[in-house]
Amino acid sequence: MASLRRNVTSRPVDLTKLINERIREVPDYPKPGVVFKDISPLLADHTAFAAVVDAIVAYYGRGTIDKVVGIEARGFILAAPVAYHFGAGFVPVRKKGKLPAATYSESYDLEYGSETIEVHQDALAPGEQVLIVDDVLATGGTAAAAAELVRRSGAEVAGLSVLIELGFLKGRDRLPELDVHALIQG
Numbered sequence: 001m002a003s004l005r006r007n008v009t010s011r012p013v014d015l016t017k018l019i020n021e022r023i024r025e026v027p028d029y030p031k032p033g034v035v036f037k038d039i040s041p042l043l044a045d046h047t048a049f050a051a052v053v054d055a056i057v058a059y060y061g062r063g064t065i066d067k068v069v070g071i072e073a074r075g076f077i078l079a080a081p082v083a084y085h086f087g088a089g090f091v092p093v094r095k096k097g098k099l100p101a102a103t104y105s106e107s108y109d110l111e112y113g114s115e116t117i118e119v120h121q122d123a124l125a126p127g128e129q130v131l132i133v134d135d136v137l138a139t140g141g142t143a144a145a146a147a148e149l150v151r152r153s154g155a156e157v158a159g160l161s162v163l164i165e166l167g168f169l170k171g172r173d174r175l176p177e178l179d180v181h182a183l184i185q186g
Contacts, residue, residue, distance in 0.1 A: 019048065022039075023037050024038040024040070039074060053081045060086075066128035068080075068089070070133050071133070075133055094117065094119075096115075096117065101120050102120070103119060105117070105118045106145040106146075106152075115142070117149065119150075124150060125155065127156065128155040129155070129158040131158050131159055134146075134163075139169050141171075143160050143171065143174075143180075144174050144175060157177075164186040
């Protein structure tokens with residue numbers, strides 16, 4: 001059987017540069033005036049993807065998180081491997097009507113409309129430490145709604161970790177009670 005090992009030299013990684021080089025900006029999507037941050041190129045690069053997951057886990061420390069909430073849909077992609085590395089459960093927060101069992105719901109406004117998200121009522125237990133993970137923090141509406149769902153479940157929000165924070169939209173201002181961790185500012 002051939003060896004699958006690669007000869008890899010360990011080099012320090014400039015995470016900010018790595019992330020910025022692998023995010024594609026798509027103007028006027030999903031509507032005119034919005035610049036969409038496409039993380040697909042980052043996800044396709046195993047080094048960048050692994051570095052992002054490792055940075056989130058390192059910030060909070062292994063053994064500190066019981067569950068990781070991923071917000072639909074790109075938050076799922078980041079949250080699942082983060083949960084794995086924490087040895088924690090993964091909990092999807094989905095758009096209204098997408099979960100099959102009894103849910104808690106929360107509505108909110110975002111930069112280009114309004115939305116409702118839900119979580120299963122039995123997904124989180126009282127006292128659990130929960131990290132919320134998403135790709136982008138924009139106006140803060142989605143993150144605030146997800147935090148409210150976690151609290152309504154009786155669990156505690158340990159923090160919010162995002163790949164990109166769009167600081168000019170001041171989403172962090174809507175989350176004064178949360179530890180907000182952003183890997184880059186966009």
